[in-house]
Amino acid sequence: MRFSNAHLAKKSNHNRNLQRERWSWFGPLLWSFLGMTAIVTFFIFFFITPRNPFLVLGPKLLKEKQRCNLFKGHWVEEARGAGMYTNWSCPTIPESKNCFKQGRKDMDFVNWRWKPDECELPRFDPTAFLHLLRGKKLAFIGDSVSRNHMESLLCILSQVETPQDVYKDSDDRFRRWYFPKTELALIMLWTKFLVAGKERVVNGTGTGVFDLQLDKLDDGWIRHLPDIDYVIISSGHWFFRPLYLHEGTNIVDCVYCNDPNITTHNPDFALKMALRVAFKYINDCKSCGKLVTFVRTFSPAHFEDGIWNTGGYCNRTSPLSAKEIDLESFDWKLRDIQLEEMEKANREGETMIGRRFMAIDVTMAMMMRGDGHPGEFWGNKWMRGYNDCVHWCMPGPIDAWSDLLMAVMRKEAAMDS
Incomplete structure (x- = not known):
């Protein structure tokens, strides 16, 4: 047609x-x-x-969170499990903390979360954390328990972004991990005492006796401060050994030295002096910009029937209740000293230059968790028969430290809003 x-x-x-x-x-x-x-x-x-990315809570709810004591509470069982990663899903988990791989069979210890008495503690959000700390540097300053904390946070964050291992010193004590998408760096700055310390050596063998210089800090960590945005500082376990405390060329005090000519103190005295010097340095640091300091309180060991080299063990399989812990213990005394020195430093810092110190008070929570240590399951073939009741299994109760860290960071950000 x-x-x-x-x-x-x-x-x-x-x-x-x-x-x-x-x-x-x-x-x-x-x-x-x-x-x-x-x-x-x-x-x-x-x-x-919110203008400030940390302020993810409404104003009324945020005020309630600020009034709540996050650090006084108890552990509640999670039927679905409280872990944010597994020993298989974390590519950076250290062998000595991988308790399941090393043979631990009971699994209930990972199924508990920390619950403050007065409010709910939000679970750590790794995606939000990476976003909020985009381009920042977060350093952990302390001993191997501080390293344990960094490794826990690293495992949690690795579930959403794979980190790059960009630096390791010859002793594997100073570490740096980098998240390329968000440009966040996690840094481990190893120090036993915060102040300068040196072990006495006899015939080429360490004696376990240390000389501490109370008027000089360990340069291994202080030289990095001007390049860091946030630090989590902690110390404590290395002070439980014979120490000679120096000012200049003079021995002024000691810990566990049994010397009739020197005033002898308990470990808390030396820790207090070291913290005081460290916090003063941070406040006096003119090149440290807007550095924010978080003080993580003492994480107790749980040796029973001995200590690490006398057959002490830790084989519990469930947490203690709040009524079962001793708040008159020496662990609690160390925690009180840390908080007292931190509060003094915070008052001075805010008054002078607006520098801020805040607590991540884990002591009560961890006093209840004698079930969370590697114990015999830490994989050290050179020290068979010795138990690790100081560090923490991963995954495990140490992961709650990141929940507390993020909550405290939100409070810190709210102060600036």
Whole structure:
């Protein structure tokens, strides 16, 4: 069938008119939709999204969280499990903390979460944490328990972004991990005492006796401070040994030295002096910018029937209740000293230069968790028969430290809003 040119032109005009009629009602509808979308987006961005990214809670709820004591509470069982990773899903888990790989069979110890008495503690959100600390440097300053904390946080964060191992010193004590997508660096700055310390050596063998210089800090960590945004500082376990405390060239005090000519103190005295010197240095550091210092309180060991080299063990399989822990213990005394020195430093820092110190008070929570240590399951073939009741299994109760860290960071951010 053939159509004339006039017929085809008439049909073409009809189609164009039909398209105009369709657009006459669809076009305004489309523009109305786009306009409403823009208004809603503007409202969400300016009125709902917090200006400070740490402020993810509403004002009323945030005030309630600030009043709540996050560090006084108890452990509650999670039927679905409380772990944020497994010993298989974390590519960076150290062998000595991988308790399941080393033969531990009971698994219930990972199925508990820390519950403050007065509020709920939000679980750690690794995606939000990486976003909030984008481009920042977070350093852990302390001993191997501080390293344990960094390794726990590293495992949690690795579930959403794979970190790069960018630095390790010859002794594997100073470490740096980098998250390339968010440009966050986690740094381990190893120090036994915070202050300068040196072990006495006899015939080439360490004696276990140390000389501490109370007027000089360990340069291994202080030289890095100007390049860091946040530090988590902790210390304690190395002070439980014979120590000679020096000021200048003079021995002024000692710990466990049994020397009749020198005043002898308990470990808490030496720890207090070391913290005081360290915190003063941080406050006096003119090149440290807006450095924020978190003080992680003492993490207790749980040796029973001895200590590490006399057959002490830790084979519990469930937490203690709050009523079963001793708040008159020496562990608690160390915690009190840490908080006292931190509060003094915070008052001085805020008054002088606006520098802030805040506590991550884990002592009560961890006093209840004698079930969370590697014990015999730490894989050290050179020290068979010795139990590790100082460090923490991964996954395990140490992962709650990151829940507390993020909650405290939110409080810190709220102070600046």
